[in-house]
Amino acid sequence: MRFQKLIANILLDVLVVGMVLGSFSHASAAGKFSDISQSAWYYEPVSTLTGAGVISGYTDGTFRPGNYTTTGEAIKLVMSAGGYNVPMQTGTHWASGYLSYAGEQNFVDQSITNPDLPITRAATAKLMVSALKLGQSNMVSPFSDTSDPYVVSLYAAGIAAGSYEQGQLVFRPDAPITRAEVCSLLFRIYTKDKLHYGSYYLDYHENLPVNTYRADAFTMRDGFMRYNERETTIGIDVSYYQGSIDWQQVKNAGIDFAILRLGYRGYSAGTLVEDERFREYIAGASAVGIDVGIYFFSQAINVQEAQEEAYFVLDRLGDYMVRYPVMFDWEIIGNKPARTDGLSTQTLTACAKTFCDIIANAGYTPGIYFTKYLGYVSYDLSQLSDYDFWFAEYSKAPSFYYNFDMWQYSDTASIPGIKGRVDMDICFKQY
Numbered sequence: 001m002r003f004q005k006l007i008a009n010i011l012l013d014v015l016v017v018g019m020v021l022g023s024f025s026h027a028s029a030a031g032k033f034s035d036i037s038q039s040a041w042y043y044e045p046v047s048t049l050t051g052a053g054v055i056s057g058y059t060d061g062t063f064r065p066g067n068y069t070t071t072g073e074a075i076k077l078v079m080s081a082g083g084y085n086v087p088m089q090t091g092t093h094w095a096s097g098y099l100s101y102a103g104e105q106n107f108v109d110q111s112i113t114n115p116d117l118p119i120t121r122a123a124t125a126k127l128m129v130s131a132l133k134l135g136q137s138n139m140v141s142p143f144s145d146t147s148d149p150y151v152v153s154l155y156a157a158g159i160a161a162g163s164y165e166q167g168q169l170v171f172r173p174d175a176p177i178t179r180a181e182v183c184s185l186l187f188r189i190y191t192k193d194k195l196h197y198g199s200y201y202l203d204y205h206e207n208l209p210v211n212t213y214r215a216d217a218f219t220m221r222d223g224f225m226r227y228n229e230r231e232t233t234i235g236i237d238v239s240y241y242q243g244s245i246d247w248q249q250v251k252n253a254g255i256d257f258a259i260l261r262l263g264y265r266g267y268s269a270g271t272l273v274e275d276e277r278f279r280e281y282i283a284g285a286s287a288v289g290i291d292v293g294i295y296f297f298s299q300a301i302n303v304q305e306a307q308e309e310a311y312f313v314l315d316r317l318g319d320y321m322v323r324y325p326v327m328f329d330w331e332i333i334g335n336k337p338a339r340t341d342g343l344s345t346q347t348l349t350a351c352a353k354t355f356c357d358i359i360a361n362a363g364y365t366p367g368i369y370f371t372k373y374l375g376y377v378s379y380d381l382s383q384l385s386d387y388d389f390w391f392a393e394y395s396k397a398p399s400f401y402y403n404f405d406m407w408q409y410s411d412t413a414s415i416p417g418i419k420g421r422v423d424m425d426i427c428f429k430q431y
Contacts, residue, residue: 032050032057032061033046033057033061033063034061034062035062035063035065040065040180041180042065042180042181042183042184044187045180045183045186045188046063046065046180048187048199049183049186049190051199055183055186065178065180065183066178066179067178067179068118068119068176068177068178068179069118069177069178069179069181069182070115070116070117070119071099071108071112071114071115071117071118071119071123072093072094072098072099072116073119074119074123074124075095075098075099075102075115075119075127076098077186078107078127078128078131078132079098079101079102079131081131081132081186081189082131082132082133084101084131086098093115093116095115096115098115099112099113102127102131105130105131107126107127107130107131108123108126108127109123109126118177119176119177120173120176120177121151121171121172121173121174121175121176121177121181122146122148122150122173122174124177124182124185125150125153125154125160125173126148128150128154128159128185128189129150129153129154130150132189134157134159134189135153135157136149136150137149137152137153137156137157139152139155139156140152141155142155142162143162143169143170144169144170145168145171145172145173146173148171148173151173154185155171158188159185159189159192160185195376195401197377200377202376202377205380205381205385206382207382208381208382208402208403209402209403210403211399211400211401211403211404212403213227213398213428215397215399216397217229218396218397218398222254223413224254224424224426225409225410225424226426227426227428230428231430232426232428233256233257233426233430234254234256234257234424234425234426234427235255235256235258235259235293235324235406235424235425235427236250236255236258236259236413236418236422236423236424237261237295237408237422237423237425238258238259238261238281238418238422238423239260239261239275239277239297240261240276240277240278241420242277242418242419242420242422243277243418243419243420245281245284245417245418246416246417247284247285247287247288247290247417248288249416250285250290250416250418251288251289251290252417253416253417255290255415256290256291256427257291257293257323257324257425257427258281258290258291259294259324260278260282260285260292260293260294260295261275261278261294261296261297262274262278262295262296262313262316262317263275263296263312263316264297264298264299265298265299265305265309266299267299267333267336267338267339267340268336268337268339269339270299270301270305270339272308272309272312274316278316282320286320291323292320292321292322292324293322293323293324293325294313294317294325294326294327295326295327295328295329295369296309296312296313296326296327296328296329296355297329297330297331298330298351298355299330299333299340300330300340300351300355301339301340301343301351302347302351303350303351303354306328306350306351306354307354307355309328309355310354310355310358313326314358314359314362323431324365324431325364325365325367325390325405325406325431326364326365326367327366327367327369327388327390328352328355328356328366328368328369329369330351330369330374331374332373332374332378343378345377345378345379345380348378348379349380349384352368352379352387353383356384356386356387360387365388365431366387366388367387367388367405368387368390369391369392369408370389370390370391370392371391371392372399372400375389375400375402376401381402388405388429389402389404389405389406390404390405390406390407390408390425391404391407391408392407392408394408394411395409405428406427406429407425407426407427408423408424408425409424409425409426410423410424411423411424
């Protein structure tokens with residue numbers, strides 16, 4: 001079960017849940033809460049859910065991880081996580097509506113009548129399994145102190161782990177559950193079906209094919225990356241930084257294709273500039289039989305600028321023969337202030353789509369260049385599945401979860417005919 005949202009507004013001084021969409025990363029709980037250190041076992045759950053805006057602490061800057069969670073707090077948290085719309089009862093306890101509903105639905109035992117009492121670990125298991133529809137398991141209990149079916153089901157789902165005491169796994173079903181423990185369970189539920197990248201937990205893009213390249217099939221041979229499972233081509237990508245190029249030497253070295261920078265948009269003023277060696281490069285590569293593709297270094301901040309960039313590219317391509325894709329290469333500047341700082345995923349994705357659609361309508365193959373961070377966090381690749389993907393990762397084998405058509409595997413290669421370093425690429429697709 002995938003929880004796309006966690007929605008709740010628990011009163012001050014209790015766990016507070018806010019809307020979470022798509023993906024989230026963790027902030028530093030050690031920096032946010034004065035009573036949490038990085039060595040605490042609950043540090044990652046609290047940090048992750050805090051960074052997502054899922055939970056918050058007390059108004060004095062503490063989280064109080066050892067405090068017990070009341071029955072009312074736990075029920076409202078889980079009800080909200082499950083998307084239940086339970087009206088508050090006026091004139092009674094703030095949690096009475098939640099408690100009544102949970103009892104009627106058999107999410108908690110009807111004998112529980114006081115929402116201010118700490119909820120037990122067993123009661124929390126029943127609440128979560130029932131309300132969140134995690135499904136009951138028939139497995140034999142791994143715990144020495146309980147065979148409660150809800151506790152066992154929570155364990156089977158990979159959510160409840162228990163602890164070892166005197167060599168035996170125990171759950172302590174009748175003990176109250178702390179804020180840290182609730183946080184840990186919630187964290188495991190929310191991240192159970194997420195793609196984990198660094199400090200990010202992301203929804204899977206079910207419309208994208210996954211990476212099926214075998215890591216052990218990549219080998220360096222004759223100075224180039226090879227993939228033993230299928231026919232590939234070897235290429236470079238260059239801009240005016242490579243200076244004068246002897247394209248015949250490049251061809252003789254075994255290079256099949258070259259992705260040429262046609263131009264760029266400045267990251268400060270936003271001016272469009274043609275690469276000063278583009279025409280020289282495309283003429284030289286084509287003359288010796290090296291197939292070419294194009295990339296444009298974008299710093300678009302809206303779809304109008306992306307549209308402008310696409311037409312800038314098409315205007316300069318003219319009658320040149322371009323067999324490989326025309327790539328949208330938007331990158332984070334990072335080390336200097338840039339006009340693109342803080343661009344949203346929605347806007348960047350729309351920019352890429354606008355650029356690629358115009359390129360495709362002109363009869364070329366469009367594509368998008370990205371690193372792991374850009375592919376996982378900056379773009380919504382699920383909206384860009386119609387275009388080719390050019391992935392950059394400098395390693396012995398690519399580790400991106402989704403499929404891609406071209407891999408930039410090095411930025412420090414040396415090729416005859418080019419002075420200095422050059423980027424190297426392997427292409428898995430025949431154009």
